[in-house]
Amino acid sequence: MIHVMIAEDERLGREELIYLLEQEEDVVICPSAENGEQLLELYEEYSPDVLFLDIHMPCLTGLEVASILRKETGERPVIVFTTAYDSYAVQAFDLKVTDYLLKPFDKERFTRTMERVREDLLKKNNKRPKIDKLVISLDKKIVVIDPNQIGYAVREGRQVNLHMLNNEMIETKMNLKELEEKLLNFSFYRPHRSYLVNLNAIEEITPWFNGAYNIVIGDKEKTKVPMSRNTARDFFDLLQGLS
Incomplete structure (x- = not known):
């Protein structure tokens, strides 16, 4: 799925873009x-794949x-x-912008824009080297982690902490959605909005109350x-499929 975020100071402009994006089957609107x-605050929290940026906005312009x-x-x-203006093509090119959509939005033109968006996303994904490690940028260094050694991750404030099976804790500047996307090729599951667990690190699952459960991690x-x-039903369905 393609996660899209809109930045538009006019309500009608936002609603028009949302309507057009809702017609796209592979789009999730943030x-x-x-x-x-x-x-910028929302981008840090949701890390969308695509931004539709109005050039003329208060506080910071789309160009900024x-x-x-x-x-x-x-x-x-x-x-x-x-x-609404067509005089920013040079700036758009310099900032490696995928497309330039003029208001009022035209359905046919919007469709061509989405085709370009998908092409660019495919190119960027194909450029990525494949690595079976999690690469995290910390304050003054880059750490390479074996995801299989992560027990679970938890959101604490505006950051996510990784709790390793050896009881080491690593503080990251990522949000939970970013981490979840980085670990798509590994066996991780989000049982709670603030947690991400390594399925291979689960030792047991115990009832809690009101239909909730505790997942016991095999750390010290x-x-x-x-x-x-x-999430319990989906989780148990997942485990059933793995057995």
């Missing part, structure tokens, strides 16, 4: 921003936001500028990770 500063993200995250995310402390009642 919460929208009304200005550049709010967009794109410049900040390019310096911090390189070629990700895919960016589409939206504007036998840590109990909560599993909400809403």
Whole structure:
């Protein structure tokens, strides 16, 4: 699925884009921003694949936001500028923007934009080298971790801490969604909105209360990770399929 975030200070513009994006079967729409500063905060939390950025926004313009993200995250995310003016093509090119969508939005033109978005996402994904490790950037160094040695991860405030099976804890600057995406090729499951567990590190599952459960991790402390009642059924279906 393609996770998309909109930054648009005009309500009608946001609603029009949301309507068009809802017609795309492979798109998940993240919460929208009304200005550049709010967009940067939401981006840190949700890490969308694609941004639809209005060029003229209060606080920070779309151009300023794109410049900040390019310096911090390189070629990700895919960016589409939206504007009522057609005089920003050079700036868009310099910021490696995928497309430039003029208001009012046209369905046919929007469809071509989404085709370009998918092509760019495919190119960026194919550029990635394959590695069976988790690479994390810390304050002054980069750490390479074997995901199989992670017991569980927990969101604490605005960061995620990795709790290793040897009881070491590693503080990261990632959010839980970012970590979950990095671990898609490994056996991890999200039993609770604040936790991600290594399925291979589970020792047992015990009832708690009101249909909820505790997942016991096979670390030295036998840590109990909560599993909400809403996710329990899917979790047990998953385990049934693995057995």
